[in-house]
Amino acid sequence: MRTSMLRSIKSLTTSPSSHVLRRGYASEAVPDRKVAVLGAAGGIGQPLSLLMKLNPLVSNLALYDIANTPGVAADVSHINTRSEVVGYASDAELGKALEGADVVIIPAGVPRKPGMTRDDLFNINAGIVKGLCEAIAKYCPKALVNMISNPVNSTVPIASEVFKKAGTYDPKRLFGVTTLDVVRAKTFYAGKAKVPVAEVNVPVVGGHAGITILPLFSQATPKANLSNEEITALTKRTQDGGTEVVEAKAGKGSATLSMAYAGAIFADACLKGLNGVPDVVECSFVESTVTELPFFASKVRIGKNGVEEVLGLGALSDYEREGLEKLKPELKSSIEKGIKFASQ
Numbered sequence: 001m002r003t004s005m006l007r008s009i010k011s012l013t014t015s016p017s018s019h020v021l022r023r024g025y026a027s028e029a030v031p032d033r034k035v036a037v038l039g040a041a042g043g044i045g046q047p048l049s050l051l052m053k054l055n056p057l058v059s060n061l062a063l064y065d066i067a068n069t070p071g072v073a074a075d076v077s078h079i080n081t082r083s084e085v086v087g088y089a090s091d092a093e094l095g096k097a098l099e100g101a102d103v104v105i106i107p108a109g110v111p112r113k114p115g116m117t118r119d120d121l122f123n124i125n126a127g128i129v130k131g132l133c134e135a136i137a138k139y140c141p142k143a144l145v146n147m148i149s150n151p152v153n154s155t156v157p158i159a160s161e162v163f164k165k166a167g168t169y170d171p172k173r174l175f176g177v178t179t180l181d182v183v184r185a186k187t188f189y190a191g192k193a194k195v196p197v198a199e200v201n202v203p204v205v206g207g208h209a210g211i212t213i214l215p216l217f218s219q220a221t222p223k224a225n226l227s228n229e230e231i232t233a234l235t236k237r238t239q240d241g242g243t244e245v246v247e248a249k250a251g252k253g254s255a256t257l258s259m260a261y262a263g264a265i266f267a268d269a270c271l272k273g274l275n276g277v278p279d280v281v282e283c284s285f286v287e288s289t290v291t292e293l294p295f296f297a298s299k300v301r302i303g304k305n306g307v308e309e310v311l312g313l314g315a316l317s318d319y320e321r322e323g324l325e326k327l328k329p330e331l332k333s334s335i336e337k338g339i340k341f342a343s344q
């Protein structure tokens with residue numbers, strides 16, 4: 001995405017065709033797409049809004065938050081790229097922010113402090129996510145929902161229950177964003193294997209918390225001859241990547257910049273899928289039959305209707321098979337906690 005996005009941004013801002021695009025005459029080549037960011041003024045929301053403003057696939061960018069939205073929206077709106085930016089600042093404006101949205105990205109909610117698990121955020125974030133998903137069911141039930149708010153292992157099941165209750169649930173349109181785990185696995189693997197990071201691919205499966213994050217380094221490319229000890233250390237670092245940032249920020253929140261980057265990659269994949277670009281594949285936490293668990297992160301092919309295909313796990317090493325069995329009880333209980341909360 002990086003090179004193609006940067007190339008498109010460059011041509012958008014420097015070539016005569018940029019005027020054509022901005023006037024909206026290029027709708028065949030680049031259809032209009034509205035993206036809504038809920039929690040747009042937060043630590044993730046601000047840089048994510050910036051990155052979505054730079055994405056030439058976006059024609060309308062709706063920035064919603066319960067605090068500080070006007071400033072963020074005014075600031076981002078001055079950037080001379082294709083999309084029109086509108087800020088929405090209160091509950092009463094949420095419907096307008098969502099109406100017509102093709103993709104809704106949700107980074108609303110509280111982040112961790114040192115010593116907390118993602119599950120410790122459940123009590124506050126579950127209610128936030130529930131309310132936002134009720135509004136999505138009402139105002140843009142066909143949108144692809146990119147859930148960033150933690151604990152993802154529970155917030156995605158909460159969203160599914162809210163949509164089921166509203167009669168709008170389409171499992172193809174609900175995604176837990178686990179892209180940051182893939183971003184980390186790629187970075188850490190490239191460093192250890194001494195291969196160019198831009199060429200690295202590593203699937204990360206399972207969920208998005210501690211041992212439920214299972215990077216499949218046996219499938220990493222380019223291949224490298226890493227020892228079992230090195231694979232164990234890489235796996236642990238990927239699983240603890242979020243905590244590494246939380247501790248480094250020492251009470252000032254969790255990953256925001258790397259998450260904004262990861263969220264922008266995933267939203268871009270959704271937009272490309274919607275636009276009919278073939279073979280758009282990203283890892284995501286979705287409704288799944290890959291294991292006995294109802295939700296599971298694995299590679300997913302994204303197309304015009306959202307999830308086109310949930311891909312299987314491929315061949316696993318003994319270490320990964322063991323990790324897979326170990327993560328299931330925790331992931332199952334987080335999923336059940338979300339379902340129980342939303343069905344009350």
Ligand SMILES: NC(=O)c1ccc[n+]([C@@H]2O[C@H](COP(=O)([O-])OP(=O)(O)OC[C@H]3O[C@@H](n4cnc5c(N)ncnc54)[C@H](O)[C@@H]3O)[C@@H](O)[C@H]2O)c1
Pocket residue numbers: 038039040041042043044045064065066067107108109110111112121125128131132147148149150151152177178179180181208253254255256259
């Ligand atoms: N999926 C991932 O990989 C991943 C990575 C990093 C962080 N996160 C999660 O993302 C969430 C946000 O993190 P952050 O660092 O941006 O937090 P933050 O506190 O900086 O920002 C959160 C924003 O959400 C807004 N908000 C709160 N309630 C809202 C509501 N009802 N509607 C709209 N906006 C609302 C707040 O006003 C704030 O601006 C946290 O739950 C965090 O754990 C997930």
Ligand SMILES: O=C(O)C[C@H](O)C(=O)O
Pocket residue numbers: 111112118150180241242243245246254255
């Ligand atoms: O670690 C966190 O709490 C935030 C996020 O889930 C992350 O992986 O960085």
